[in-house]
Amino acid sequence: MEKSVFTREYTALLSLLRETRQAADVTQIELAEKLGQTQSFVSKVERGERRLDVIQLRTICNVLGTSLPAFVGKLEKRLKSKNQTR
Structure with missing residues (x-):
């Protein structure tokens, strides 16, 4: 099994996370403040330099509404649609 930060699936997760933040009209700075983190933390998460555990992902999702x-569910749909275009 390859490291998950280098997979197509993890790339899709990061892309969806960034899109979700942007759709909620929340900046990295605003998200960081709501999480009690730094903007650098959010940036590193979105670039895949910092891995999230499921509890952190849940917290971010809740903050983003x-x-x-x-x-x-959105991630699974995205991954399935990419599998069908192969």
């Missing part, structure tokens, strides 16, 4: 199940 979505739920972890809704986020994962």
Whole structure:
């Protein structure tokens, strides 16, 4: 099994996370403040330099106005559609 930060799936997760933040009209700085983190933390997460655990992802989803199940559902749809275009 390859390291997950270098997979197509993890890249899709990071892209969806960034899109979710932008759709919520939240800047990296605003998200960081709501999380009690630095803007650098958010930036590193979105670039894949900092890995998230499931609890951190859930917290970010909640701050952005979505739920972890809704986020994962969107991710699964995105991954399935990419598999079909192969």
